[in-house]
Amino acid sequence: METLSTLADGFAIALTWQNLALALLGCFLGTIMGALPGLGPSNGVAILIPLAFTMGLGPTPALILLTSVYYGAMYGGRISSILLNIPGDEPAMMTCLDGYPMAQKGLAGQALAISGIASFVGSFLATWGLVLLAPQLVKIALLFGPAEYFALFALAFMTLGGVSSTNQAKSAFAAALGLALAMIGVDTQTGVPRFTFGEVHLYDGLDFLVAIVGLFALSEVFIFLENRHGGADGDSTKLKVGRLTPPLSMVRETTPTMLRSSFLGFLAGVLPGAGASLGSFISYSMEKRLVDKKGTFGKGDPRGVAAPEAGNNAAAGGALVPMLALGVPGSGTTAVLLAVLLSLNITPGPLLFSQNPDVVWGLIAALFIANFMLLAMNIPMVGLFTRVLMVPPRILMPVVAMVSFVGIYGISGSSFDLLVMIGFGVLGWVLRKFDVPLVPIILGTLLGNTMENNLRRAIAIDNGDWFTLIDSPLAISLWAVAIFGFVLPLIVGRRLKSSMRKKPHEEGSTKD
Amino acid sequence: MSDRIFGLVGALLAIGYAFAAMQIEESFLSDVVGPKAFPLIIATVLGISSLIIALRPDASPVWPPLNRLAEIFAAVVVMILYAELLPEIGFIIATAFAAAYLAWRLGSSVLESVLVGIGTSVGIYAIFHLVLGLSLARGPFGF
Known part of the structure; x- marks a missing residue:
């Protein structure tokens, strides 16, 4: 009951004209970004962060804008999956499997509508999940001391690689690289400069926003330059939408699928390192196993459209749980959102719920509102977004690059930061060629200093005894989960990821 | 390898x-x-x-042919020039050139690239500077 009353307070915060307008703007931009191949949720949110800052938004409005973009991108990804058979972003790739066949049968409008409804159900239920689960997680997190936090961060890094990479060594490499980058700058505890090589610009450390925009947005530009598929098809003949109202029987038929997939997707989102791509993947696989008696999946079965869409939208909501309650994001986009919070001087985690309840509950309320806006945008107004798909990457990508530059320059006003961003762009391109996941790098640069501080604090409390790290049952269990999460994918992960890889035809964009 | x-x-x-x-x-x-x-x-x-x-190496990624690598390298050089020249020649001019270059290299025709360049730079200037009040680099002409 207490939760419900705080939620009501949240609605009071969210229901201002400014916040409603921001949610609407975010939903609109997010849907476009999700729909455009090459712009996914994480780079979409990344290039909009500077915008949020320059508008001088407070924490709650900024978060409302950016999470609306996040939810919107999850909705939008399906549009190009269904119409063009090109996933707009990685989580939407499973939607191609049945969405495109439906479009070929002339049922594009119905596929869009049913997937829109599924997206709504998924994110609506997941937002409720967030409301109910996050406060419980906070209660556990309040028991954490520095040693437990250190273990928790280790857990996040060790499990993050699990699904997002085929090679655990590479995700460990990525995490270490991110942490290594975070160490640059003046040490907060002793005041000595580290890894600055005498460069004054580095004394404050690397701005992680620079790293994020470079790694996610600029590297995408390089990928397009490399393949020069700047002319991806904006063939208008394919974009016939047709009737937008699904028959009632179709809705009835897909309802159980949506409910099951939402649940699974939410779970996948809450688990660290899984994220929306896995959410849509397991939802689809399970539905296929469960209800595909006549073998219609893959040939344009509406349930095959509903399952991954409910799954990935639910996972998007689920991924917010650990980010808000523990300060440990479970996916790329939530890592980017964490960067936003940190830049606004807000530390997510259990204290966020007691110190800034307005931020948390205002955000959650805004998510409910955004969801209804998205439903309205994505079914009756979907035609608007299909037109956006006609913008070819050769025009889109220069705009993306320039917006990235402008945003970073707008924050710091220094050419040096732009050069660092270009460096990260190249690094991101190289690492993507090597199949090194980028999310652990981001997470490393974000959490590196906090992780180190917790380590040092834990050991200082115990007068230099390193065994304090594995002293409490809570810490030991966190370490156990971490090790389990690191080792398990070595056994089963390869198989899962390779079967995920087999299905899409197109190189996916940045992982969410 | x-x-x-x-x-x-x-x-x-x-x-x-x-x-x-x-x-x-x-x-x-x-x-x-x-x-x-x-x-x-x-x-x-x-x-x-x-x-x-x-x-324990994975299979090698598909490396682009040399001319594509040169393409990326050239784009990086253009971006570096952009970053360095931005405070000198101002936002609109620098951005128009950089965006036009990228559009051209991604396969737009010359005329289209010029339009994309000017459109991007003026569009961003209008939205970010005039509407949102973000301070962009000022060149010798004040924009």
């Missing part, structure tokens, strides 16, 4: 990082752990994972 080189580079990076960590001056006010310990742990993880990558 690519992965072996990658792993070796990573290992060298780890060694370099460890060396740089050893160079960190300890303050006399240091806490028990000090500023070196965590970087050294990171260097260890970096080194071990690099060695594993080198010893």
